[in-house]
Amino acid sequence: MLDIAFIRHNTDLVRAAITNKRVDLDLDALLAADKERREVLAKLEQRRARKNEIASLIPKASKEDRPRLIEEGKAVKLEVEQLEPAVAQVQKTFDGLMLRVPSIPRPEVPIGVGEEDNVEIRKVGTPREFAFKPKDHVELMTLHKMVNWDGPRKFAGGRSYALTGTGALLELAVTRLAVDTLVERGLTIVVPPVMVKERAMVGTGFFPLGTEEAYAITADELYLVGTSEVPLVSLHCDDTLDPAQLPIRYAGISNCFRREAGAYGKDTKGLYRVHQFTKVEQVIFCVPDEEVAEKEHYQLLGNAEAILAKLEIPYRVAIACTGEIGLGQTRKHEVESWMPGRNDGKGAYNETHSCSTLGDFQARRSNIRLRMPDGSLGYPYTLNNTAIASPRILIPLLENHQNADGSITLPKALVPYMNGVEVLRPKV
Missing domain, CATH: 3.30.930.10 (Bira Bifunctional Protein; Domain 2)
Known part of the structure; x- marks a missing residue:
């Protein structure tokens, strides 16, 4: 398995390895799954952080602000519950594609089919x-x-x-x-x-x-x-x-x-x-x-x-x-x-x-x-x-x-x- 950061920065090299090793993998699909995974995960982490922030604010809030914070907390909690399975699904797709990424052949390895x-x-x-x-x-x-x-x-x-x-x-x-x-x-x-x-x-x-x-x-x-x-x-x-x-x-x-x-x-x-x-x-x-x-x-x-x-x-x-x-x-x-x-x-x-x-x-x-x-x-x-x-x-x-x-x-x-x-x- 290659490091995903290496894959992002060496797409031509990885693409050549996929072709030359005759591996059934769509690199563009992997890169798209990686992008979606990072975006959804970032959103989930942001909403989790806001959920925790609200939880800490409620005990200190005034009587006037507390109902608003409670309602926002409920809404954020629902968002988190909806994002978690989405993250799990895209992570599963990403992991499955990553397991198919070939390592890079050494320079001395001849290119060939059989x-x-x-x-x-x-x-x-x-x-x-x-x-x-x-x-x-x-x-x-x-x-x-x-x-x-x-x-x-x-x-x-x-x-x-x-x-x-x-x-x-x-x-x-x-x-x-x-x-x-x-x-x-x-x-x-x-x-x-x-x-x-x-x-x-x-x-x-x-x-x-x-x-x-x-x-x-x-x-x-x-x-x-x-x-x-x-x-x-x-x-x-x-x-x-x-x-x-x-x-x-x-x-x-x-x-x-x-x-x-x-x-x-x-x-x-x-x-x-x-x-x-x-x-x-x-x-x-x-x-x-x-x-x-x-x-x-x-x-x-x-x-x-x-x-x-x-x-x-x-x-x-x-x-x-x-x-x-x-x-x-x-x-x-x-x-x-x-x-x-x-x-x-x-x-x-x-x-x-x-x-x-x-x-x-x-x-x-x-x-x-x-x-x-x-x-x-x-x-x-x-x-x-x-x-x-x-x-x-x-x-x-x-x-x-x-x-x-x-x-x-x-x-x-x-x-x-x-x-x-x-x-x-x-x-x-």
Whole structure:
């Protein structure tokens, strides 16, 4: 959420962000609601002040003046009672529009519409050239009996699955490798709630525009999160932090849930796009300084790359264009892992991680304040990055390390987490 004073004085900049981020918002309607809100509120405050003034004058008034003051007091009271709902209504309109205002992309963010407009920064590792026809992850996991494909879909619906045997152990191993890497790098591990109130979804910017992607538990007015970013940021809602506490670096481990409402008929095969997954998410709170935030951003990105290096997966890093970054993001890098089985077996880089800077967007919405050195109140910046998300990460892990006989040679860093097993053999 941007400061309304900033919006008033930078309308061209905000209008460009709305256009380039493809946000459905009428800025003129917001500015009109802001003007009306201020006018009605000023009138209400003036009439309240007169009401209080009359109340103080009546006890001191003469017998001649008292009836007039009493009548005026009644009239002013009626005006106040009529203005209060009007103020509440225009405030509601104003607040609803403000929640749709996007943050301003950083200058380095390319203007574009979709992922084809993202700009590649670098490639790390070389995609493997197989001396045999490689299998995709569906074939490999079926061969190794890592997944029960059909059973869950009978009772849980499409895009459901159950990791079994080695598949379940592999997810746990990859997750623990990611956790240990982050602990070594100074992050605090958190296992947060995955059911949250609407306030948390609004505060982190996932509502109102992403409501259709969340699963709702209507009886309890709760929502299942699509990332532990939501509860990790919300841990400090309504808090006033001290700069000495910062940076706060969290790594959340949680199940995540996403309806994939906008992906009907897309990526229905295998485990690339599913409704439930396990994720380790990094979240940072830092002082409101662009240089500090940039440093934290690239440290987060480095953490994700370190995990991919341990898993020996080739990948590329791209900076996302304006049409691909979210409402609150000012900068986002996507990390795309090489998946030999994608693109009809031709292979493709596909997103497995994203690293985002959000400025004070989430802090403002979540009422997370910062006591500045001069005693004034500001807002901390927040950042986030995927450390690992499974089962998607299992796709490049299995496909890149397969052998001609269907076996899978595990990366050395993963072997200790798989009880010393170096090679996974197909199940008979």
